[in-house]
Amino acid sequence: MGKDRHAAELVARGIGKTYGDFKALDNVDLTIGRGEFLTLLGPSGSGKTTFLMILSGFTGASSGTLTRDGEDITRLPAEKRGFGMVFQGYALFPHMTVEKNIAFPLQVQGRSPSEIKARVNQMIDTVGLRGHEKKHPSGLSGGQQQRVALARALAFEPSVLLLDEPFSALDKNLRGSMQDEMRRLHKETGTTFVFVTHDQEEALALSTRIAIFNQGQLQQVASPRDIYDKPANRFVAEFLGEINLLSIENASQESDGFLARYGDQTLRLGREAGAKSATIAIRPEYVTLGCERANAGNCLPVTIRSMTYLGKITRIEATTAKGERVVAELPTHTVPAAFAEGATAYAGFAVERGYFL
Ligand SMILES: Nc1ncnc2c1ncn2[C@@H]1O[C@H](COP(=O)(O)OP(=O)(O)O)[C@@H](O)[C@H]1O
Ligand SMILES: [Mg+2]
Structure with a gap:
C-alpha cells in the first residue's frame, strides 16, 4: 500500500435519477479528481445516498454518464467497478472474526492465502486493531466495528472508497477520533475518497472539496474555505452555518x-x-x-x-x-x-x- 497505488478519477455528466415522476437527482455534473477527499453534503433527502449508490453501481442512473479514468462505466455492474464501500448499515459478518471479515473481499477476488494473510495483517495495524483480530464484531465497540469496516473496504486497495455517513451512529468524541483516522487513511492510501455526511463541521474538517446538494440538485462544489466564505447562493450560505x-x-x-x-x-x-x-x-x-x-x-x-x-x-x-x-x-x-x-x-x-x- 502506498501513494503509488492507483486512485481513480470519476466524472459524472448530467446524472439524473427519477422514481416515478419524482426527481431524486437532477442533471448532476461533478468531476472527482484522483486522490481527492470529496464530501457530498446536504440535508436529509437531498440525494446524497442516491448519488453515491450510482457511483457504486448498485443503483442505475435514469440519465447521464459516468466515467472512471475516461472509461464509460455507466452500465458496469458494482462488483466489476472494484470500489471499496462503507455504508450505513453495511454491517460486518457477525459470525466471522475481525481478521476473517477483512479477508473476505480478498478471498472473493481469489487472492492467494499467503497474500491474504499479509494484507489482513497490514490492515489490522493500519486501523489500529492489533490484539482484536480473533474477536467477533459483537465483542467490539462501535468505533472498533467501524475500523473493521474501513479495513475490509481498504484491504483490496480500491481505486475509489465510497463512504455513506459511516460515523453517524457514534458519539461525538468517537466521531472526532474516527475523523482523524479518516484523514490519516486518506493520506496513507492516496485513494480517491467520496464521503457522504449531513454534518457541516465534519465536511469542513475532512474534505479537499465539498459538493453541496439540495433537492437533488448540485448547488456548489468548492474547497471548504470557499464554500464557507464564498457561498454560491442563499441555500449554501445558510446551510454552512x-x-x-x-x-x-x-x-x-x-x-x-x-x-x-x-x-x-x-x-x-x-x-x-x-x-x-x-x-x-x-x-x-x-x-x-x-x-x-x-x-x-x-x-x-x-x-x-x-x-x-x-x-x-x-x-x-x-x-x-x-x-x-x-x-x-x-x-x-x-x-x-x-x-x-x-x-x-x-x-x-x-x-x-x-x-x-
Ligand atoms: N427507492 C426509492 N424509491 C423512491 N424514492 C426514493 C428511493 N430512494 C430514494 N428516494 C427518495 O429520493 C430522495 C433522495 O434520497 P437520498 O438519496 O437517500 O437522500 P440523502 O441521502 O441525501 O438523505 C428522497 O426524497 C428519497 O425519499
Ligand atoms: Mg443518505
Whole structure:
C-alpha cells in the first residue's frame, strides 16, 4: 500500500435519477479528481445516498454518464467497478472474526492465502486493531466495528472508497477520533475518497472539496474555505452555518471600487454585484460592533436586540434601520460596557467580507 497505488478519477455528466415522476437527482455534473477527499453534503433527502449508490453501481442512473479514468462505466455492474464501500448499515459478518471479515473481499477476488494473510495483517495495524483480530464484531465497540469496516473496504486497495455517513451512529468524541483516522487513511492510501455526511463541521474538517446538494440538485462544489466564505447562493450560505444577509440597492462600479446603497448608508464592497439590487452575505465572526461610528470603512447603525454570553465569545443580535438582522460574535473581553438591549451600536465589516450572493 502506498501513494503509488492507483486512485481513480470519476466524472459524472448530467446524472439524473427519477422514481416515478419524482426527481431524486437532477442533471448532476461533478468531476472527482484522483486522490481527492470529496464530501457530498446536504440535508436529509437531498440525494446524497442516491448519488453515491450510482457511483457504486448498485443503483442505475435514469440519465447521464459516468466515467472512471475516461472509461464509460455507466452500465458496469458494482462488483466489476472494484470500489471499496462503507455504508450505513453495511454491517460486518457477525459470525466471522475481525481478521476473517477483512479477508473476505480478498478471498472473493481469489487472492492467494499467503497474500491474504499479509494484507489482513497490514490492515489490522493500519486501523489500529492489533490484539482484536480473533474477536467477533459483537465483542467490539462501535468505533472498533467501524475500523473493521474501513479495513475490509481498504484491504483490496480500491481505486475509489465510497463512504455513506459511516460515523453517524457514534458519539461525538468517537466521531472526532474516527475523523482523524479518516484523514490519516486518506493520506496513507492516496485513494480517491467520496464521503457522504449531513454534518457541516465534519465536511469542513475532512474534505479537499465539498459538493453541496439540495433537492437533488448540485448547488456548489468548492474547497471548504470557499464554500464557507464564498457561498454560491442563499441555500449554501445558510446551510454552512449562521450568516448575515443584507439587501443592498443601487450597486454600481465606481472608479475606486464597488459601491452600493443600504438605506441612507453607502457600502463599499469587494466584488461587483450581478444586479443593481442584490444580497450580501457576511459571517458573524467578520462583523465588528462598536459604540462609535467608524471614520473609515463600512459602518451601519444598528439597535442591539439581545446579548448572549457564551464564555470566550458573546453573541450579539441587532437589527438595522431596515429591520434586517445582524449577528456578531465578539470576544467577550472586547464587548463595550455600554452595550445593552435597545442601545445603538455601529456594525462594520471589511470590504472583502461583503460577499455577493
Ligand atoms: N427507492 C426509492 N424509491 C423512491 N424514492 C426514493 C428511493 N430512494 C430514494 N428516494 C427518495 O429520493 C430522495 C433522495 O434520497 P437520498 O438519496 O437517500 O437522500 P440523502 O441521502 O441525501 O438523505 C428522497 O426524497 C428519497 O425519499
Ligand atoms: Mg443518505
